[in-house]
Structures are given as structure tokens and as C-alpha cells.
Amino acid sequence: MEDLRQHLAAVEDLHAASELLGWDQNTMMPPRGGAARAESLATLGRVTHELFVSDETSRLLEAAEQALGDADAGSDDASLLRVTRRHLDKARRVPSRLQAERARAASVGQEAWVAAREHSDFSEFAPYLTRNLELAREYVDCFDGFDCAYDVLLDDFEPGARSRQVTTLFAELRDELVPLIAQLREHEGAVRDSCLHGSFEIGKQRALARGLVALMGYEPDSWRMDDAVHPFAAGIGGGDVRITSRWDPSFLGSGIYAAMHECGHGLYEAGVGDELRRTPLGHGESLGIHESQSRLWENMVGRGRPFCNVLAPRIGELFLGSPDGLDPDELYAAVNRVAPSLIRVEADEATYGLHVVLRFELEQELIEGRLAVADLPEAWNSRVQEYFGLRVPDDASGALQDVHWAAGLIGYFPTYALGNLIAGQLWARAHEDLADLDDHIAAGELAPLREWLRDRVHRHGAKFRTDELLSQVVGGPIAVAPFVDYLKAKLGAVYGTSL
Amino acid sequence: MEDLRQHLAAVEDLHAASELLGWDQNTMMPPRGGAARAESLATLGRVTHELFVSDETSRLLEAAEQALGDADAGSDDASLLRVTRRHLDKARRVPSRLQAERARAASVGQEAWVAAREHSDFSEFAPYLTRNLELAREYVDCFDGFDCAYDVLLDDFEPGARSRQVTTLFAELRDELVPLIAQLREHEGAVRDSCLHGSFEIGKQRALARGLVALMGYEPDSWRMDDAVHPFAAGIGGGDVRITSRWDPSFLGSGIYAAMHECGHGLYEAGVGDELRRTPLGHGESLGIHESQSRLWENMVGRGRPFCNVLAPRIGELFLGSPDGLDPDELYAAVNRVAPSLIRVEADEATYGLHVVLRFELEQELIEGRLAVADLPEAWNSRVQEYFGLRVPDDASGALQDVHWAAGLIGYFPTYALGNLIAGQLWARAHEDLADLDDHIAAGELAPLREWLRDRVHRHGAKFRTDELLSQVVGGPIAVAPFVDYLKAKLGAVYGTSL
Numbered sequence: 001m002e003d004l005r006q007h008l009a010a011v012e013d014l015h016a017a018s019e020l021l022g023w024d025q026n027t028m029m030p031p032r033g034g035a036a037r038a039e040s041l042a043t044l045g046r047v048t049h050e051l052f053v054s055d056e057t058s059r060l061l062e063a064a065e066q067a068l069g070d071a072d073a074g075s076d077d078a079s080l081l082r083v084t085r086r087h088l089d090k091a092r093r094v095p096s097r098l099q100a101e102r103a104r105a106a107s108v109g110q111e112a113w114v115a116a117r118e119h120s121d122f123s124e125f126a127p128y129l130t131r132n133l134e135l136a137r138e139y140v141d142c143f144d145g146f147d148c149a150y151d152v153l154l155d156d157f158e159p160g161a162r163s164r165q166v167t168t169l170f171a172e173l174r175d176e177l178v179p180l181i182a183q184l185r186e187h188e189g190a191v192r193d194s195c196l197h198g199s200f201e202i203g204k205q206r207a208l209a210r211g212l213v214a215l216m217g218y219e220p221d222s223w224r225m226d227d228a229v230h231p232f233a234a235g236i237g238g239g240d241v242r243i244t245s246r247w248d249p250s251f252l253g254s255g256i257y258a259a260m261h262e263c264g265h266g267l268y269e270a271g272v273g274d275e276l277r278r279t280p281l282g283h284g285e286s287l288g289i290h291e292s293q294s295r296l297w298e299n300m301v302g303r304g305r306p307f308c309n310v311l312a313p314r315i316g317e318l319f320l321g322s323p324d325g326l327d328p329d330e331l332y333a334a335v336n337r338v339a340p341s342l343i344r345v346e347a348d349e350a351t352y353g354l355h356v357v358l359r360f361e362l363e364q365e366l367i368e369g370r371l372a373v374a375d376l377p378e379a380w381n382s383r384v385q386e387y388f389g390l391r392v393p394d395d396a397s398g399a400l401q402d403v404h405w406a407a408g409l410i411g412y413f414p415t416y417a418l419g420n421l422i423a424g425q426l427w428a429r430a431h432e433d434l435a436d437l438d439d440h441i442a443a444g445e446l447a448p449l450r451e452w453l454r455d456r457v458h459r460h461g462a463k464f465r466t467d468e469l470l471s472q473v474v475g476g477p478i479a480v481a482p483f484v485d486y487l488k489a490k491l492g493a494v495y496g497t498s499l
Numbered sequence: 500m501e502d503l504r505q506h507l508a509a510v511e512d513l514h515a516a517s518e519l520l521g522w523d524q525n526t527m528m529p530p531r532g533g534a535a536r537a538e539s540l541a542t543l544g545r546v547t548h549e550l551f552v553s554d555e556t557s558r559l560l561e562a563a564e565q566a567l568g569d570a571d572a573g574s575d576d577a578s579l580l581r582v583t584r585r586h587l588d589k590a591r592r593v594p595s596r597l598q599a600e601r602a603r604a605a606s607v608g609q610e611a612w613v614a615a616r617e618h619s620d621f622s623e624f625a626p627y628l629t630r631n632l633e634l635a636r637e638y639v640d641c642f643d644g645f646d647c648a649y650d651v652l653l654d655d656f657e658p659g660a661r662s663r664q665v666t667t668l669f670a671e672l673r674d675e676l677v678p679l680i681a682q683l684r685e686h687e688g689a690v691r692d693s694c695l696h697g698s699f700e701i702g703k704q705r706a707l708a709r710g711l712v713a714l715m716g717y718e719p720d721s722w723r724m725d726d727a728v729h730p731f732a733a734g735i736g737g738g739d740v741r742i743t744s745r746w747d748p749s750f751l752g753s754g755i756y757a758a759m760h761e762c763g764h765g766l767y768e769a770g771v772g773d774e775l776r777r778t779p780l781g782h783g784e785s786l787g788i789h790e791s792q793s794r795l796w797e798n799m800v801g802r803g804r805p806f807c808n809v810l811a812p813r814i815g816e817l818f819l820g821s822p823d824g825l826d827p828d829e830l831y832a833a834v835n836r837v838a839p840s841l842i843r844v845e846a847d848e849a850t851y852g853l854h855v856v857l858r859f860e861l862e863q864e865l866i867e868g869r870l871a872v873a874d875l876p877e878a879w880n881s882r883v884q885e886y887f888g889l890r891v892p893d894d895a896s897g898a899l900q901d902v903h904w905a906a907g908l909i910g911y912f913p914t915y916a917l918g919n920l921i922a923g924q925l926w927a928r929a930h931e932d933l934a935d936l937d938d939h940i941a942a943g944e945l946a947p948l949r950e951w952l953r954d955r956v957h958r959h960g961a962k963f964r965t966d967e968l969l970s971q972v973v974g975g976p977i978a979v980a981p982f983v984d985y986l987k988a989k990l991g992a993v994y995g996t997s998l
Contacts, residue, residue: 009542010545013539013542014539014542014543014546016539017516017520017539017542017543020519020520020523020539021519024519024523028527030720030721030722030723030738030740031738032720032738033721033735033737033738033739036515036735036737036738036739036776037739039508039512039515039777040513040516040519042512043508043516044512046509047513047546047550051546220529221529221530221531222529222530222531222532224529236535237532237535237536237538237539238531238534238535239529239530239531239532239533240529240531240532240535277535278535
């Protein structure tokens with residue numbers, strides 16, 4: 001077991017190096033370093049993959065499996081063997097060459113995406129997306145036993161999830177959201193967010209965000225916060241968690257919430273038990289669980305009424321010259337205003353789900369060849385018209401807005417909406433377990449919630465499957481109702497109507 | 500040959516990743532990330548080493564050697580095979596385990612050094628130095644055919660150099676410097692550097708330095724400049740060169756020159772021919788050559804009379820409210836003031852060599868066991884008394900001032916003084932080749948010198964040995980006279996006396 005642990009630790013060390021190279025590429029790297037970085041990431045990915053799928057891993061794993069036997073199924077060791085076996089059986093099906101090409105194409109694709117997005121020209125980016133899709137199909141062909149191509153890709157981000165199940169959950173969600181949004185449209189104008197628009201010096205926004213994430217658990221000794229075109233979080237290793245945000249000098253409602261969102265991811269990475277570090281269990285489990293953490297902190301805490309008691313005076317102090325300058329109720333309404341919009345990461349909680357459904361549909365069509373890459377902007381734009389009633393003015397606000405496909409991440413988007421659903425379940429449960437939760441949050445005391453999450457979710461890392469973990473914490477599988485109930489209660493209060 | 504090139508490119512890609520991890524550790528990483536970073540660097544070092552010393556490298560190298568035969572000895576291909584053969588024959592003697600342990604000890608050692616230096620407590624750091632020395636001795640034991648242990652270590656930084664040769668050069672240098680410094684001591688007080696002392700806002704110092712390195716050839720698209728405790732430069736890959744500096748708010752003469760120094764290193768990395776990238780020829784050759792570039796830009800350009808015409812008005816403008824606020828002659832004298840001091844990186848050009856001689860002696864004694872680690876501070880302090888007539892008040896200003904031994908770099912220091920000698924040779928030759936060089940520099944036109952260096956030195960990367968390169972460019976081996984002649988001429992002018 002110890003030999004296996006050491007061997008797997010080396011694999012994790014190389015993963016950490018890749019993670020850092022990726023972080024650097026998106027925050028620090030000079031623009032012309034992209035080509036060399038792509039090569040470095042490709043080689044590092046290939047070498048890591050080769051080390052993991054080596055006969056050595058198989059040999060050590062088999063020996064450890066035999067030594068452990070059926071004893072102690074709930075132990076860390078047993079989980080480690082189960083998870084490693086699952087990863088190894090998957091990884092051994094993928095040739096190193098393909099792994100390296102996907103990494104290289106992802107790196108080059110991100111560079112191309114940054115430029116194409118700047119020029120708002122999808123055609124510049126199309127060849128890179130085509131390449132990523134080709135490689136994704138080659139990847140799919142390495143597997144059997146799945147119902148469809150998309151399931152293979154989805155399984156990498158949400159282990160065990162299947163598109164049939166996601167389709168069902170999303171249908172239920174859509175059937176709740178569409179009438180809800182229609183009903184709110186009748187109250188258009190009842191909620192204004194003018195207090196979020198204006199002139200907000202970026203330095204002050206950064207300082208505000210630093211204060212908020214400090215309440216959440218950001219520690220300067222083991223965290224960093226930087227700027228990035230597309231905000232993300234990275235767990236580099238024990239004692240090294242990095243988050244990013246981006247700042248709009250004329251809108252306050254985006255940068256600080258992106259920072260809280262990424263800090264939610266960061267807390268998950270930071271909270272993994274030390275005994276699981278440098279093992280395959282040492283990071284968050286599925287992306288759905290990961291996203292549940294970020295969305296819970298961003299929306300349920302950050303946009304909740306109690307936290308507005310903390311946030312409003314800080315905004316007032318920084319930007320209006322007085323802590324009383326902004327009414328917490330006005331802030332609460334503003335940050336929860338529902339308005340169909342073009343950009344997913346800036347969408348309100350009610351319409352957010354539809355952004356994900358749109359991408360879930362389009363990427364299924366792309367991977368199955370039912371939609372040509374060249375036709376993507378048109379398909380995107382017409383579906384945005386259909387779902388949101390909005391015209392897409394340019395590709396930067398349309399099919400070029402997200403980095404995921406550029407980075408070869410196909411099958412990733414559903415995890416965002418699943419994360420919202422899981423967050424709804426955890427949020428309801430936290431309120432059952434922590435009687436004074438809202439009072440604590442209103443006083444800026446976020447430690448009780450963080451520690452509850454750490455105990456129930458974070459410390460386990462990838463020890464449990466999503467369904468196992470949810471069963472332990474909330475007593476059942478992913479469900480739509482808690483999220484929708486939460487949303488209706490909040491928006492009903494904000495819009496002063498029964499939903 | 501193509502297969503070999505691809506294989507070696509992968510090795511270089513991994514080196515680039517290590518280089519980035521090291522850069523990050525010294526600039527960006529949160530303090531508590533050190534332990535995990537040490538593991539990552541150790542594993543990456545081991546994996547890189549294993550890939551390079553693999554049978555695959557031998558097989559591909561032998562095939563390429565046979566295919567090329569004796570043809571075309573001056574070609575890139577022939578150089579590539581020669582250099583790769585030399586590296587491989589050395590590397591195959593070192594077990595991967597030892598390689599990894601040295602990398603880990605170096606990483607952990609640097610973390611310990613930062614803390615010990617902060618507390619100015621050598622005893623905190625002693626166990627880490629002991630460990631680095633043990634591992635260095637183990638490393639030495641992997642080799643035969645060298646006259647002494649120190650030669651093995653020296654050869655890693657200055658390929659082909661031997662301590663006997665260095666001892667001879669350093670004796671000649673010391674015999675020139677000691678009477679020179681004694682003579683200048685009689686003129687103590689003739690030169691003042693009060694214009695460099697005062698209050699200099701760090702933000703403005705950074706801006707000043709950015710302006711200077713921009714003249715040298717720093718390009719924002721492919722370079723970065725950051726702060727670091729111990730300034731360094733890193734060539735991460737094509738289009739990605741990173742330099743660092745540190746800032747003293749009460750002394751202007753250190754940060755900007757550190758920036759020019761590191762930019763000199765960076766220009767060497769940036770100037771390597773594209774056709775040599777991702778090969779073992781794709782970086783600077785010996786550290787002596789590397790240091791010749793940094794010292795040439797820092798001292799011969801940066802502290803030269805012509806460049807003071809560029810620098811003085813910028814300082815005047817930024818800190819004194821007027822471009823005429825500082826007389827270039829006053830600046831010229833101030834930045835060339837000779838005064839024995841404690842800190843190597845802040846030493847003047849005349850005493851600098853003695854700092855290196857001191858370290859050269861002590862590290863020889865340490866590696867040969869003639870000096871115990873615990874006795875190092877005392878030995879250091881008494882030798883500083885002897886050479887400089889100065890008392891060392893604390894370890895931070897003494898044996899803890901440099902990062903090198905913490906990072907396992909033993910045998911590295913001599914290259915600094917060799918760099919000065921080589922810089923003297925190149926500087927003399929550049930003046931022969933470029934008739935209007937001083938006029939260009941006085942006008943802030945540094946491109947002619949940079950292009951001359953790129954053509955003569957940079958573009959060749961590691962294609963030629965130090966002695967081969969010097970023979971091509973200056974017509975002979977490393978020599979002391981040009982540097983000493985340069986120094987006497989400059990200091991004679993500054994001190995108004997004949998030296």
C-alpha cells in the first residue's frame with residue numbers, strides 16, 4: 001500500500017505542476033509564451049499519463065488490492081483503491097499520443113480563443129474547435145459500454161452521471177423555470193439594479209472582494225487572488241489555493257461575486273483532509289459537487305438577504321462615502337433581479353439554468369455531428385432568441401463567451417446546473433443543522449457554514465461518489481425541488497409576489 | 500535525427516515546467532505552498548532525469564551519431580550531438596533517486612533559508628546546508644577522472660573549467676584588486692553617493708527600471724518583471740522571459756541595477772536562435788558567459804559615463820521634479836564609488852571579486868570537510884574582517900545573504916567573477932567593432948550593442964564551449980587584463996587619479 005501511495009503521489013505531483021502551468025498561462029504568462037507553454041503542457045500531460053497507466057501502477061494496485069481484500073470497505077485505503085482502479089481502467093484505454101494531442105490542442109485552443117474573443121470573430125476560432133471535437137471523438141472511440149458518445153465525455157466530469165438522467169433533471173428544471181421567468185416578466189420594473197451600475201474603481205472592487213473572501217476563509221498565507229479573462233480556481237497543492245476574478249469598472253455585480261464563487265471552489269480544495277493529499281482522493285469529487293460549493297457561496301450566501309447586511313455597508317463605505325449609503329434591502333433586490341441576458345457567468349439564478357441547457361444541447365449536437373462547427377454561431381444565436389428573446393450582437397457575447405470548448409472541455413457544462421441543484425439540497429440541509437445560520441451570516445460570521453461544509457463535504461475529497469455523498473448528507477440523489485423551492489421563496493420576497 | 504530532436508524536446512519541455520515552478524516559488528507562491536512545491540519539483544526533476552537518461556535517449560543518440568558521421572562538424576546537428584553526448588554521459592552516472600533528493604533538498608532548503616534569513620539565524624538553516632553538502636558529496640562520488648571533488652561541481656556550471664585554472668585567474672585578479680582598493684582608500688571621501696540615498700518611492704523605482712530595461716530590449720509581449728527576495732532571471736521558453744528585482748525605498752542604487760543585471764541574463768535567453776529552441780542548445784552556455792551578459796549591461800553600460808546621460812535626467816524627473824535635478828557626472832561618481840561592504844549583490848565592481856574569492860574558498864573547504872557547517876558563520880565573519888576590514892553584525896548580512904547554497908548550488912559562485920572577466924573582454928571588443936558605441940549609449944540607443952551581442956554570443960545558445968566562443972569573439976581564453984584595464988580607466992576618471 002505504501003509503495004502504491006508513493007507512486008500515486010508522484011502522479012499527483014505532476015498534476016500539480018500542470019495545474020500551475022495552466023494557472024500561470026491564464027494569469028501571468030506573457031502573450032508570446034503561449035506556443036512554448038502548449039508544448040510544455042502537452043509533454044507534461046503525456047508523461048503524467050504514461051506514469052499513471054504504466055505497468056508499475058497495475059502491479060502495485062493489484063498487490064494492494066490483494067493485501068487489503070474485502071476488509072474495511074469504508075476506510076481511506078479502500079476508497080483509494082476503488083477510485084484508483086476506476087481511473088486506471090479508464091486511462092489505460094487512452095493512448096498517450098491522444099492524451100498529449102488533446103492537451104496541446106487545448107492549450108493552443110485557449111490562446112486562439114483569447115484572440116478570437118478579442119476580435120469577436122468566431123471564424124478565427126472555428127478550426128481549433130473543430131480540432132478539439134475531432135480529438136474528443138477519437139477519445140470516445142477508446143471506450144465501450146456507454147449508451148452514447150456524450151456519456152463518455154460527461155463521465156469525465158461527473159463520474160457516473162448519464163445524459164439520460166441529466167436530460168430528465170433538466171426537463172424538470174426547465175419546466176419549473178420557464179413559467180417562473182414568464183411570471184416574473186409580468187413584474188418587470190418592480191426590481192431595479194441601478195445601485196450596481198455606475199463608476200466603481202477596480203482597485204476598490206478588488207479590496208472589497210478581498211474582504212469578502214477573507215470572511216469566507218481565504219488566508220493570505222496559503223491563497224492568492226489574481227485577475228483572469230475567465231475567472232477560475234486552482235488547487236495547486238496543500239497550502240496553495242489560487243482564485244481569480246475579473247472586474248467591470250461600470251458594474252459592481254460581477255467581479256465580487258465571481259471572487260466569492262471561485263473562493264467557494266477554493267474552500268473545497270483547501271478543506272480536503274491532509275491525509276488524502278497527494279492521492280487521487282486529494283481533490284474535490286465531481287464537478288457538480290465542486291460547482292455546488294461555488295454557487296452556494298456566490299448565490300445562497302452572497303446574494304442572500306442576511307449577507308446583504310454585511311455587504312451593503314461595505315459598498316456604502318467604499319463607494320458612497322458612508323456605511324449607510326446603501327440600503328441592504330435595495331442591494332438584496334438589485335443582486336437578485338431576474339433579466340434574461342446574453343452572458344452565462346453574469347446571468348441571474350433563474351435564467352442561469354437555461355444557459356446551461358442551451359450549451360448541453362449544442363455540444364451534444366456538435367459531438368454527434370448533427371451540427372457543423374461553422375453553423376454554431378447561427379445555431380447559438382437562434383436558440384438564444386428562442387429561449388431568452390434576445391438578439392446576439394456579436395460572437396464575443398455569443399458562442400465565444402466561454403473558454404470551455406476552447407480548452408477541449410466538452411460535457412462539462414451540465415455540471416454547472418447540477419451544481420445549482422446540489423447547492424439547493426445542501427443549503428436546505430445546512431439550515432436544518434445550523435439553527436442560527438442566517439443570524440451568523442448577517443453578522444459576517446461565515447465560519448459555522450464553512451466548517452459544516454468542510455465536515456460534510458470538503459474533508460472527504462474524492463472519497464465518495466456524488467450519489468454516495470449526497471445520500472450521506474441530504475439522504476437522497478440529486479433533486480430539483482430544493483433548488484426551485486429556494487428560488488421561489490427568494491424571488492417571491494424580492495418581487496413581492498407569490499410564485 | 501528528427502526522432503532524437505523530438506525526444507530531447509520533451510526533456511526540454513519538462514525543464515521549462517521546472518523553471519516555471521521555480522520562478523513561481525520565488526515570486527508568486529503563497530508561503531504555505533512550499534512543502535507541496537518541493538515534492539512537485541522533486542518528482543518533476545526525477546521524471547525529467549529518467550526520461551533523459553533512458554535507454555531511448557542512448558539509442559536515438561547513437562543512431563543519430565552514426566547517421567551524421569564526421570560530416571559537417573560545424574553544423575547545429577553536430578553541436579547538438581556533441582552537447583547531448585556530454586550531458587548524457589554525465590547524467591547517466593547519477594541515480595534518479597539522488598537527482599530527486601537533491602531537487603527536494605534544494606527546494607526545502609530555499610524555504611528554510613528565507614525564514615532563517617528573516618530571523619538572521621544561521622543555526623536554523625544549518626541542517627539544510629549540511630544536507631545539501633552531503634548530497635553534493637554523494638553526487639561527486641558518481642564521477643571519476645576529476646582532480647578533486649570541487650571540480651566535479653564546478654563543471655556543472657562552467658563546463659570544462661577546473662579549480663586549478665580558476666585559482667590562477669583569481670590570484671591574478673586579487674593581486675590586481677587588493678592594491679587598487681588600497682590606493683582608492685587613500686582617496687576615501689573624494690567620491691560621495693549621497694544622491695542615491697534618500698526616499699525613493701518603490702512604485703517610481705519600478706517605473707524607472709521598466710523604462711531602462713525597455714531600452715535594453717525588454718518587450719512586454721514576451722517578458723515579465725516581478726519582485727523577488729533574491730533577484731534572478733528565468734528563460735521559460737520561446738517568447739517567455741522573466742526577470743525580477745528587489746527594491747530599497749531608501750537607496751536608489753540597487754533595484755534598478757539589479758533589474759538591468761537580470762535583463763542582461765534575459766536578453767541572452769531571448770536571443771537564442773529559434774532553430775535551437777527545445778534542444779539542449781536552446782539556453783545560454785556556461786554561467787560565466789551568462790554572467791558576462793548581466794554584468795556587462797549592469798556595470799559597463801549601466802554604470803558607464805555615457806549611460807549616465809540617459810539615467811540622470813530620468814532620476815531627476817521622477818524624484819527631483821526636474822530632468823536637470825541631477826548632474827550626470829555626480830551620478831557617474833556615485834554609482835562607481837568604491838567602498839568595502841558586506842553584501843555581494845550590492846558590492847561595487849572593484850570589491851565584488853573579493854566577495855567571490857571568499858565564497859570560492861569557503862565552499863571548497865565545506866565540500867572537502869575542512870570546514871564544519873556549524874563553524875561557517877565564524878569563518879565567514881573572520882574572513883570578511885580580513886579581506887574587507889569589516890565586522891559582520893548578523894548572519895543575514897553574512898553567511899545567510901545568498902540563496903545559492905540553500906538551493907544546493909555549490910561551485911556556482913566562481914562563475915560570477917569569471918563573468919566579470921569575460922564581460923571585460925567582450926566590452927573591449929565591442930568598442931573595437933562598434934565605432935560610435937559610446938555615442939549610441941549616451942543617446943539611449945542600446946540596440947546596436949544588443950544586436951552585436953546577439954550576433955556574437957546570444958544566438959549560438961550552448962552551441963559552443965566557453966573557450967571556443969571566446970576564441971571566436973575575442974581571439975583567446977578567459978583573461979584578467981581587459982577587465983582590470985577597464986576598471987582602472989573608469990575608477991581613475993571617477994577618483995581623479997592615476998591607477
